[in-house]
Amino acid sequence: xxxxNPDIYFLSENNLPFSDFLHFGMSTxxxxxxxxxxxxxxxxxxxGAEPYxxxxxxxxxxxxxxxxxxSSADRILQxxxxxxxxxxxxxxxFGRVDRHPVGRxxxxxxxxxxxxDNHKPVASTWAKEVKWFDINELPPLGFDHEEILQKALANxxxxxxxxxxxxxxxxEKFTLLELQGVYEALLNMRFDKPNFRKKILSMDLVTPLNxxxxxxxxxxxxxxxxxxxxxxxxxxxxxxxxx
Amino acid sequence: xxxxNPDIYFLSENNLPFSDFLHFGMSTxxxxxxxxxxxxxxxxxxxGAEPYxxxxxxxxxxxxxxxxxxSSADRILQxxxxxxxxxxxxxxxFGRVDRHPVGRxxxxxxxxxxxxDNHKPVASTWAKEVKWFDINELPPLGFDHEEILQKALANxxxxxxxxxxxxxxxxEKFTLLELQGVYEALLNMRFDKPNFRKKILSMDLVTPLNxxxxxxxxxxxxxxxxxxxxxxxxxxxxxxxxx
DNA sequence: AAACTTATAGTACTTTTTACTTTAAGAAAA
DNA sequence: TTTTCTTAAAGTAAAAAGTACTATAAGTTT
Numbered sequence: 001x002x003x004x005n006p007d008i009y010f011l012s013e014n015n016l017p018f019s020d021f022l023h024f025g026m027s028t029x030x031x032x033x034x035x036x037x038x039x040x041x042x043x044x045x046x047x048g049a050e051p052y053x054x055x056x057x058x059x060x061x062x063x064x065x066x067x068x069x070x071s072s073a074d075r076i077l078q079x080x081x082x083x084x085x086x087x088x089x090x091x092x093x094f095g096r097v098d099r100h101p102v103g104r105x106x107x108x109x110x111x112x113x114x115x116x117d118n119h120k121p122v123a124s125t126w127a128k129e130v131k132w133f134d135i136n137e138l139p140p141l142g143f144d145h146e147e148i149l150q151k152a153l154a155n156x157x158x159x160x161x162x163x164x165x166x167x168x169x170x171x172e173k174f175t176l177l178e179l180q181g182v183y184e185a186l187l188n189m190r191f192d193k194p195n196f197r198k199k200i201l202s203m204d205l206v207t208p209l210n211x212x213x214x215x216x217x218x219x220x221x222x223x224x225x226x227x228x229x230x231x232x233x234x235x236x237x238x239x240x241x242x243x
Numbered sequence: 244x245x246x247x248n249p250d251i252y253f254l255s256e257n258n259l260p261f262s263d264f265l266h267f268g269m270s271t272x273x274x275x276x277x278x279x280x281x282x283x284x285x286x287x288x289x290x291g292a293e294p295y296x297x298x299x300x301x302x303x304x305x306x307x308x309x310x311x312x313x314s315s316a317d318r319i320l321q322x323x324x325x326x327x328x329x330x331x332x333x334x335x336x337f338g339r340v341d342r343h344p345v346g347r348x349x350x351x352x353x354x355x356x357x358x359x360d361n362h363k364p365v366a367s368t369w370a371k372e373v374k375w376f377d378i379n380e381l382p383p384l385g386f387d388h389e390e391i392l393q394k395a396l397a398n399x400x401x402x403x404x405x406x407x408x409x410x411x412x413x414x415e416k417f418t419l420l421e422l423q424g425v426y427e428a429l430l431n432m433r434f435d436k437p438n439f440r441k442k443i444l445s446m447d448l449v450t451p452l453n454x455x456x457x458x459x460x461x462x463x464x465x466x467x468x469x470x471x472x473x474x475x476x477x478x479x480x481x482x483x484x485x486x
Numbered sequence: 487a488a489a490c491t492t493a494t495a496g497t498a499c500t501t502t503t504t505a506c507t508t509t510a511a512g513a514a515a516a
Numbered sequence: 517t518t519t520t521c522t523t524a525a526a527g528t529a530a531a532a533a534g535t536a537c538t539a540t541a542a543g544t545t546t
Contacts, residue, residue, distance in 0.1 A: 197526095218524080441534095455543095
């Protein structure tokens with residue numbers, strides 16, 4: 001017999017005891033995006049344990065009992081890339097009853113943007129291999145990770161149209177043509193060069209530096225950096241970034 | 244002593260047993276939006292149990308062990324409004340370690356749009372009262388529900404600019420001025436009447452009916468309905484709706 | 487029938503977007 | 517050192533979209 005319990009919000013018709021509801025596992029998965037050679041990439045791991053041994057998968061881990069969700073995502077990112085202050089964003093939570101073969105595990109999906117030139121991800125105990133995959137040449141993935149990855153991509157593509165996050169994929173200093181390449185890879189479309197340039201400059205969010213690119217076999221382009229302070233200040237006044 | 248376990252993805256440095264990670268409670272909260280008298284409203288409940296007894300809160304419930312997240316949200320919506328096929332959307336998951344006084348409960352936030360003319364929500368065992376609140380006159384809320392509500396609203400306001408979901412707040416048949424009222428309430432801004440009208444008609448997503456509104460003390464406006472089929476067909480070709 | 491209210495159509499103007507041309511600046515080859 | 521090549525960067529014109537406002541139509545109420 002179940003006695004009536006201090007319910008959370010309400011326990012509906014069934015009067016199950018509170019403890020019956022505390023049997024969920026919780027994980028976070030991080031879809032890590034990078035940009036190289038004019039194409040968008042995703043960092044995947046090859047699993048070193050059951051279930052889905054040897055399958056490629058999105059890096060993730062169980063959430064610790066005393067850990068916030070965002071902290072968990074941050075931990076995974078640092079563990080895998082060795083980088084701090086990576087841009088990441090929660091985008092969707094996946095909880096299908098049968099999504100995990102071992103038990104009822106809910107996973108919170110995050111996506112992240114990293115500067116691929118900054119680091120070399122390394123394999124470790126929990127992953128046989130870590131590798132960048134072109135977004136158009138993905139291997140089959142374990143769990144429901146194909147669904148998760150596609151949803152991450154869809155969310156990123158939406159977000160990138162209204163917020164200046166494309167910069168997160170580039171080094172501090174970049175040329176406008178490099179920026180254009182990022183947006184073309186992200187949105188899978190071409191832009192007219194002069195018009196893209198005009199549009200970006202008119203937003204007044206990139207600052208020209210007194211520096212040009214080097215080691216190129218043609219006229220070197222001017223380098224810019226993103227003025228995050230100006231953007232943040234402007235965001236308060238609800239001015240939006242649209243591409 | 245903990246023995247090494249079949250980990251999910253990987254258990255990082257600490258080798259805690261699998262069962263140690265299955266102590267999460269899981270709930271869904273539904274921010275239910277409605278529209279009436281030119282203003283946007285939210286349906287809240289007054290809690291009939293601890294914690295936060297008598298506080299106003301967003302309706303929600305624990306997820307059942309064998310229940311999908313979306314099903315859980317749907318159940319709450321039906322329970323509360325008696326309506327089926329309500330539009331709802333997952334928007335964010337809240338998991339701060341101390342967000343719930345009773346234990347580690349993660350909550351998945353949904354928002355929902357309902358036609359307020361269709362139903363009368365009723366109080367029941369788990370809620371002393373159920374009431375619509377104007378979005379600008381909200382009471383203090385229990386838990387982290389103020390944060391959840393504001394995030395729901397922000398998400399809705401973003402979504403409404405790119406997808407034609409405003410219609411979900413209106414009856415099947417509506418006038419263009421009513422539609423304008425919905426968007427003005429949602430986005431908290433005014434539109435020019437002729438221009439709004441022109442824009443909506445140019446999208447070709449509403450169909451004029453051979454009917455006009457009645458019981459108005461002036462020239463009655465033509466009624467329209469939303470052509471969901473046309474929108475769905477067009478969405479496949481990636482044509483977007485922007486206001 | 488006159489006055490009033492809102493629907494609905496239309497018009498002129500401004501801003502933004504798009505497509506394309508021209509010139510500039512540096513690197514490499516002849 | 518001159519020519520050729522490549523990309524940077526500025527400019528221009530036409531088209532489209534957005535904005536502000538005016539005028540007329542079609543009902544209801546007095």
